[in-house]
Amino acid sequence: MRRTHSTTPRTTRVLGSLLLVAAAGVFTLGAAPAAPAARTAAPTPLDQVIPAPASVTHGGTPYRLTRATGVRVDDSAEVRRIGAYLAGILRPSTGYPLALTDHGTGGIRLHLAPGDFGAEGYRLHSDAGGVTITASAPAGLFHGVQTLRQLLPPAVEKKTAQPGPWQIAGGTVQDRPRYSYRGAMLDVSRHFLTVDQVKRYIDQLALYKLNELHLHLSDDQGWRIAIDSWPRLAAYGGSTEVGGGPGGYYTKAQYQEIVRYAASRYLEVVPEIDMPGHTNAALASYAELNCDGTAPPLYTGTKVGFSSLCVPKQVTYDFADDVIRELAALTPGRYLHIGGDEAHSTSHADYVAFMDRVQPIVAKYGKTVIGWHQLTGAHPVPGALAQYWGLDSTSAAEKDQVAKAARNGTGLILSPADRIYLDMKYTKDTRLGLDWAGLVEVRRSYDWNPGDYLPGAPASAVRGVEAPMWSETLKESADIEYMAFPRLPGAAELGWSPAATHDWDTYKVRLAAQAPRWDALGITYYRSPQVPWPTN
Template sequence: MKQLRNMLLLVLMAILCFSCGKKQEVVPIDKHSIIPVPVSVAAESGSFTLSNKTTIVLQSDPAQVQMVAEYLKSSIGEFTGLDLVIGQDDKDNAIVLSLDGGASPHEEGYSLSISDKKILIAAPAPEGLFYGIQTLKQLIPAHGGSAKGSNNQFLIPSGTVQDHPEYAYRGMMLDAARHFFTVEEVKKLIDQIAVYKINHLHLHLSDDQGWRIEIKSWPLLTTIGGANQVGGGKGGFYTQEDYKEIVSYAQSRFITIVPEIDMPGHTNSALNAYGILNPGITVPEKTAVAIDRKALGLEDDPDATPYHTGIEVGFSTLDTDSPVTYKFIEDVIREISEMTPGPYFHIGGDESHVTEMKDYIPFIEKAQSIVSKYGKKSLGWDEVAHAKLLPTSVAQYWAKAENAILAIEQGAQVLISPAVKAYLDMQYDSTTHLGLHWAAYIELDEAYNWDPTELEEQIRRENILGVEAPLWTETIITYADIEYMVFPRLAAIAEIAWSPKSARNWEDFRRRIVWHGQRWEAQGKNFYRSPMVEW
């Protein structure tokens, strides 16, 4: 028995020694899985050992980089279980964050240098450091969960990355009007899209089915207008404090919130609340649900519309002849602009089919003027180009190239969001259980294999502000639904927005996305496993 115990002990010790001595395989940095693909990557021999002995060193004013350092510490902890210390003593086995104007000629650019002794992330501004961190995170061979590396160490390949974005505006849109999503869900989405260097989140805050932002001077917008959604659910809305919380959280991830109040169409939720805004439109009978105003302690409003619970569009409009309408939109724009530090206010302008063009054009021009009055630049769907645009205005190309070209001819820039390529609510194929397909079926290769400069000859690089991927939510009810429709396609569109055309390659993207799928799976993300990828 004693001999057997000794033999077992020797076997166990041999196994432990083998495990301790077993070397991790290090994938060279030029065989990386980074998304978006960087401008340039150069491999060097060796690797950096990330462990509990690694420190995060602030080589710049802590007031400027502390937030980024805390984010790095938290992210590494999430993936590896390591609890790194943040300090200012520059020594070996450190990740150094440095604000350096010479690190990149681009405001959002960065450089990442990895040696066996040190990792240096340098950038002209904190947002560049943040984007460098996103790249570094994708070089750490860990997905979270129970994966702790060999002896709780993680080998990161040596080399250098020089990187900067192709477009200044890299966005995603979330439609919170058709179905409402909570503050925590929006913050979770912010975290997930920040990984792919998205820097704008466009929130569609009003539509026929629901009004989602508190306006103190018009309180029934949320009391009544916010109490519905597609299918007749309970809806919901963001208080002004909720909205400020979202804005602040987005800022911590270097994401700018772009609020949208759609007008003059897509406005039935406002007409539910205030009949005085209604020029006499009617809701499609099959989707109309009466509002019991007396149950809310309110007097009857014979001009107010019923709820619209369907997904039909184009039937609603504000009363463009009424002075009250312009008081209403000024109050709304003023209150939201005061809470929004970003430069853009989106005025919608799409699918206003029952608004005569003779009324639509002056309305858009007045709305645009009000936005400018409160220090913001107007964004609008491409139909707004029928009006006279201010030089600071931006038309969002979603449907008609001729509208985008009209905007360019007026000196405005365009934001590229072609429904046939970039709409995240389009089904992947005919078997997809969520989404619609009125524009197209958009598989992963269709989301990846296009370029903003190749859509129309008259839309040139200098005309393009950036790229945005909208998610409309007629069929999207839960956060898991969001994840399924957004991932992996957002990663593809983020690469179009960030990476130079010369660096993008579909076959290489198919290879790189596999690693991201492994991390998504470890995170419990409900992503779509495209048959075009060998997951």
């Protein structure tokens, strides 16, 4: 499911932005030199954001932010926090105070109200008097704020004062997601990533309305989460990584910091402990987990499929119970991922026996099982989700197995490796990444429909999409970003936008317009020749 190689660009991130030279928001002549007016660009049309909104009505006078603009919020701690987040993005670049208030008129209003928004939808209305984002739940307000960011000039993301002006086109956006599960995965096992690196990626996911962060916390090369009942898993099993680096692991407090930060961006953390294969770090840490009672050495290579927990031993299930119990207690989200891929050293009978015993443990601690799609070769429990990572060319028999499970009630998360694995090379000359699933340029990663991708699987079984990022070749945030951008926004659009909006020719124009925003945020990205990037 993944394989080998290298290094690349560096980068930083930011949330900040700009200063408007004129003190008043109403356009007048003579009050200031004419130069700023001459360089005023038309505001971004409401439908030129990513993901594409469900519905847009154009019209009306744009709203212009001024020094008098405030952020009006409901008398609610959570709405106030979202308002503070928005003001924190806008203040550095505009230079405006953007006071938070729960009274008055005009400005930017964040408002909770009943309506046909669902759990994450929102309405954004803009006219000369102000901008109002309305939702029935805080997540919807937060997603509306991301749309508002993209409607402002890219320089709004900078941390220093910029010249503006800051206009938001007039009209109305009515928006809600196509799928409830819109995820991205970070492999912190092959190369360990710090808490700050994970937070940086979370902010990038939030900009495009993703709502699930899947953390691959264990593999052959490293165990990355402290487990009190099995302390050597992290202390010893986490002491290295691909290539023999120092590795690392998250203390429970650090993991909870990631979980809290993700929640503040309305992302749910999905922790994964990959079993029964991909377990060499655990096997090296505790000899009793091996059938022969002998611990193998730590592993720093990139081969897969050679390790397996000892399925017949009771200690294996004591281990699984302890790890799942402790991890579930740290994770407020709904899901716990138990892996299940590439268990080539586990017989089919043992694999089925293992999954039959471990899935109920997940339920015992209040979580819903997710497994890689090989789980469908066992007996997925009711409510389980299978994450499909096959290729267009995967055998019909394997696809049929997954589709049959879907027809029987197993939900699907679609992550086809030759479409949406973000660690696949763009071209043969890409300095980072792998190519075992093929070369995946930007159009290929975007141009498919999750609703009808898997033959025989009912569209109703598809819970959403996830874009995994395996880290065999990735060490720095700049490496991750170079592989994620510009493909990640396409994955987000596949998960959020109605199928009717899906069109490469219009999407590539919207995608190109994101480049100045990435520049302002310090995001490193691949300038695909398939995208008409701005020339200045």
